[in-house]
Amino acid sequence: MQTVKSLMKKLEQLGIDKQGTLLIHSSMKSLGEVEGGADTVLDAFSDYMKDGLLVLPTHTWSTINADNPLFHVGNSTCCVGILPELFRKRPGVVRSWHPTHSVAALGRDAEAFTKDDHLYDTPCARGSAWGKLLDRKATILLVGVDLKRNTFIHGVEEWVDIPGRMTDEHEMLYTVLPDGSQISVPSRRHCGLPWSEHFWKVDEVLVREGAMRKGKLGDAVVRVCDAAKTAEVITEMLKENPDLFSDNEPLHIPNCEAELVGVSHEAYLRNEARYKLQSELLVAEKQVADGERLLNHEQVIAKIREE
Numbered sequence: 589m590q591t592v593k594s595l596m597k598k599l600e601q602l603g604i605d606k607q608g609t610l611l612i613h614s615s616m617k618s619l620g621e622v623e624g625g626a627d628t629v630l631d632a633f634s635d636y637m638k639d640g641l642l643v644l645p646t647h648t649w650s651t652i653n654a655d656n657p658l659f660h661v662g663n664s665t666c667c668v669g670i671l672p673e674l675f676r677k678r679p680g681v682v683r684s685w686h687p688t689h690s691v692a693a694l695g696r697d698a699e700a701f702t703k704d705d706h707l708y709d710t711p712c713a714r715g716s717a718w719g720k721l722l723d724r725k726a727t728i729l730l731v732g733v734d735l736k737r738n739t740f741i742h743g744v745e746e747w748v749d750i751p752g753r754m755t756d757e758h759e760m761l762y763t764v765l766p767d768g769s770q771i772s773v774p775s776r777r778h779c780g781l782p783w784s785e786h787f788w789k790v791d792e793v794l795v796r797e798g799a800m801r802k803g804k805l806g807d808a809v810v811r812v813c814d815a816a817k818t819a820e821v822i823t824e825m826l827k828e829n830p831d832l833f834s835d836n837e838p839l840h841i842p843n844c845e846a847e848l849v850g851v852s853h854e855a856y857l858r859n860e861a862r863y864k865l866q867s868e869l870l871v872a873e874k875q876v877a878d879g880e881r882l883l884n885h886e887q888v889i890a891k892i893r894e895e
């Protein structure tokens with residue numbers, strides 16, 4: 589059974605900087621039994637980060653849209669779990685004014701951290717709280733959830749300007765401020781495939797590059813991400829391959845696989861090239877056989893090149 593004390597001890601063992609910025613995505617259930625439930629967990633996070641900045645996402649993208657365009661900073665329920673939902677209502681917590689991708693923050697600089705989100709028309713603009721995580725070299729803690737829930741990676745895709753991730757047109761959304769007044773926040777939305785479902789692909793790479801480590805908090809497997817290093821690694825990968833997250837296939841990393849099978853990188857690449865050619869020949873031969881026209885290997889290769 590976890591307590592405030594045991595959770596705080598564990599956060600310390602995970603090496604989380606008490607004076608830094610910590611953003612947490614969470615599954616309460618993954619923690620196992622906690623004396624006092626969700627409030628105990630929030631007490632532990634808040635107390636641990638009392639000299640720093642604690643941030644929880646309070647997204648409302650699942651409910652705020654063209655048919656239901658009013659986001660109430662004070663009342664709109666978030667769609668990312670019980671911990672953020674309870675956290676945003678706690679004394680001293682400041683919620684940002686973005687209609688779909690707001691955050692709630694407590695502690696040093698909470699006001700400054702949250703004050704700009706509604707000035708942007710995209711979910712994770714570089715000048716929003718999501719980009720400020722990078723400026724502040726924040727830690728992102730994923731409690732019992734994996735990289736698919738790491739909104740920051742949406743941010744990196746946005747900053748690298750990967751095409752096709754957001755609508756071109758704006759939805760007219762409005763934010764009702766804590767004083768009851770209303771502002772309009774025309775917003776572009778994530779669109780297309782559920783890209784974040786593919787973020788798991790960089791799990792191993794981030795660990796290998798020292799951008800992420802794994803540990804336990806209660807019963808939960810947690811991922812501790814260094815926001816700056818995570819952005820650096822993924823930015824490089826996206827520049828090389830803008831389609832990195834466009835499919836759900838595991839990554840093919842020659843260096844890593846060569847190491848695993850114990851051959852040099854060059855030998856591995858030679859073998860890969862040979863393998864690729866053989867597979868192409870097999871496929872082409874089958875197509876040729878199916879088409880009832882037999883070609884020799886040179887003709888088959890010429891045919892592949894033509895295609």
Ligand SMILES: CC(C)(COP(=O)(O)OP(=O)(O)OC[C@H]1O[C@@H](n2cnc3c(N)ncnc32)[C@H](O)[C@@H]1OP(=O)(O)O)[C@@H](O)C(=O)NCCC(=O)NCCS
Binds near residue numbers: 614616627671739
């Ligand atoms: C969807 C998700 C929240 C589900 O996780 P979960 O552990 O099942 O749900 P929650 O974190 O909301 O915890 C709910 C549980 O907390 C417990 N709980 C403790 N105190 C509670 C309280 N005061 N009120 C409600 N539930 C409480 C209950 O066991 C409840 O489970 P139940 O509803 O089955 O009884 C999680 O998988 C996830 O994706 N989290 C990250 C979300 C995110 O940040 N996304 C960002 C990109 S969009």
